Amino acid sequence: MLYEFEGHCLQEGNRHFIKIPFNVWEVCEIKGNIPVKVAIEEITFECKLIPKGHGEYYIPIAKKYYQQLPIMNHYACSFEILKQLSRINQHSPYNQPIRTIDTINLVLQPDEGLCGQACLAMLSGLPLEEIMTIMQAKKWQASLSKVIETLDYFRLKHADKMSYQKDKFSQLPNLCLLNVKADDDQLSHLLIYFNGKYYDPTSRIRASYDPERIISYLEIFSP
Structure with missing residues (x-):
């Protein structure tokens, strides 16, 4: 299932994130470390959502992906939950x-x-x-x-x-x-x-x- 929303970038030190604007536990019916495939505008990547407690999660944006994003106030975002992240090989x-x-x-x-x-x-x-x-x-x-x-x-x-x-x-x-x-x-x-x-x-x-x-x-x- 694809979950779509608008989000804006947050910065903590040198790291960038997008806060998911809904309770992931309730909407996705899943807890813990959650592997996902993310799309932010035209950029796609895999990652694990970062839990902040009580169903609140952040999408971490690696530097190489952040540098590809256009400068905007809000981004079209989506993610789908994976069973596991793709293996390196x-x-x-x-x-x-x-x-x-x-x-x-x-x-x-x-x-x-x-x-x-x-x-x-x-x-x-x-x-x-x-x-x-x-x-x-x-x-x-x-x-x-x-x-x-x-x-x-x-x-x-x-x-x-x-x-x-x-x-x-x-x-x-x-x-x-x-x-x-x-x-x-x-x-x-x-x-x-x-x-x-x-x-x-x-x-x-x-x-x-x-x-x-x-x-x-x-x-x-x-x-």
Whole structure:
């Protein structure tokens, strides 16, 4: 079902939004995080509505879309509710793997919470900033499922699922993504294992790693 209305832009800091002028809970009969396909004038995009409480929601407008909007007091807006947002790999420009992984160059994360993006930069050979744009993921936003989805975007083949078999952690595949316990044991951390070395985006290339800290790994098949 398509929900149509007129809205105007709100600004909070450097971010822009459109407030939905009706109670979404009552009109759409849905609550929680709501994925939608939005149209504002001629601009269309997917996003999740931002809940403000009691059925009030905002449509977030990314900078690249806001810059395309004409300057107007009110905009013709509409949205339809999706089951889920489109996966990254549905828009992949790659028919073949992005590259043959015969070397890995260490990429250090410039700040905490970017280990997943840094690992993908090492695997793809692309700059970290470009990875963040492709994933639409800033600090702490690169979940393991989103990292795997981005591997699919780059057509980098991998095992169907993570391996949690501890007896295999001392003999890892030649190339894999490691999910490990972070130093404080409160969070997990991602790094790359390749050709007998551990590429840790927080610090350095390691010659060894404590297998007791490994939670799981995902084998990656380089063409």
